[in-house]
Every structure is written in structure tokens, then in C-alpha cells.
Amino acid sequence: MVEFRIDRRSGVATYVQIVQQTKQALRLGLLEPGDKLPTAREVVEATAINPNTVLKAYRELEREGLVEARRGLGTFVRRSLGSTPADSPLRGELAQWAARAREAGLEKDDVAALFTSVLDEQFEGDHA
Numbered sequence: 140m141v142e143f144r145i146d147r148r149s150g151v152a153t154y155v156q157i158v159q160q161t162k163q164a165l166r167l168g169l170l171e172p173g174d175k176l177p178t179a180r181e182v183v184e185a186t187a188i189n190p191n192t193v194l195k196a197y198r199e200l201e202r203e204g205l206v207e208a209r210r211g212l213g214t215f216v217r218r219s220l221g222s223t224p225a226d227s228p229l230r231g232e233l234a235q236w237a238a239r240a241r242e243a244g245l246e247k248d249d250v251a252a253l254f255t256s257v258l259d260e261q262f263e264g265d266h267a
Contacts, residue, residue, distance in 0.1 A: 140177055145186045153188050157196035165205065165222035176206060176214040256257055 141164045143157050151159075151243040152195050164170040177185070200206040208214045240250045 140175070143177075143182055143186055143189060153192045154196040154199065156198050157182070157193065161196070161200055161205070162220055165216065165219050167221065170216050170219070172216050172218055174216045175212075176216070178213060 140233065141161060143160050145153055148158070158261055161176070170176075175254065176197065179190045179197070182188070182193045183190050195252075197208065201208060202216070205220070206214050206218060207217050237250060240253070245253070
């Protein structure tokens with residue numbers, strides 16, 4: 140089951156963080172079709188956020204066709220995203236690179252900016 144981590148200082152709306160983290164779990168194969176998302180109550184207990192925020196995120200995921208709410212049963216994954224499993228060798232290489240960047244004194248935001256610029260260069264012209 141996915142565990143949401145809410146960063147209140149990020150400037151990103153809480154419901155958007157839930158949507159993004161769910162999509163990331165789908166891309167990494169941590170969530171698969173048929174898996175049940177935590178209930179709004181479980182998310183509220185774990186994160187101390189408003190239940191309506193969780194429901195808003197789940198509605199957004201449902202609108203995108205990624206999950207479906209089944210009355211009285213919960214919210215379930217309908218389809219996955221991407222094809223990169225969490226145990227991909229590429230993840231290990233990226234973790235090593237991130238560790239080197241940190242050892243070199245880069246902050247998290249610096250690493251994110253650097254990585255994003257490289258991604259933009261590598262995938263220029265792609266419309267995903």
C-alpha cells in the first residue's frame with residue numbers, strides 16, 4: 140500500500156502531492172491494477188490532513204481514469220503508468236548519481252533543477 144508523505148513547505152497543494160505520489164507509485168509498479176488505495180480516514184490518520192483534500196485527490200485520479208471508487212469498498216487502481224519497476228538497475232545508477240551530487244554539496248533543489256534540465260534536453264520534442 141502506498142504511504143503519502145506531505146511536504147507542507149513545498150508550495151504544492153496537498154491534493155496535488157497525493158495525485159503526484161500516486162502517479163509515481165503507478166509508474167514504478169508499486170501500485171498495480173486491482174490494488175486498493177488507503178481510505179481517506181487512513182490517509183488523514185497518517186498525515187493529519189483534511190479528509191476533503193484526500194477525496195479531492197482521489198476524484199482527480201478517478202477523472203483521469205487511473206482509479207475507480209467502489210461504493211462501500213474503497214478506491215482501486217484501474218490502470219498503471221509507465222514501465223519502469225522500482226527495482227530497475229537505472230534506479231540504482233540514479234541513486235548513486237544523487238549521492239555523488241549530495242557529496243559535492245548540492246542541495247535537493249539544485250539536484251532537481253540539474254536533473255530537470257537534463258531531462259528536458261534528452262526528451263526535447265517529446266510530448267508526454
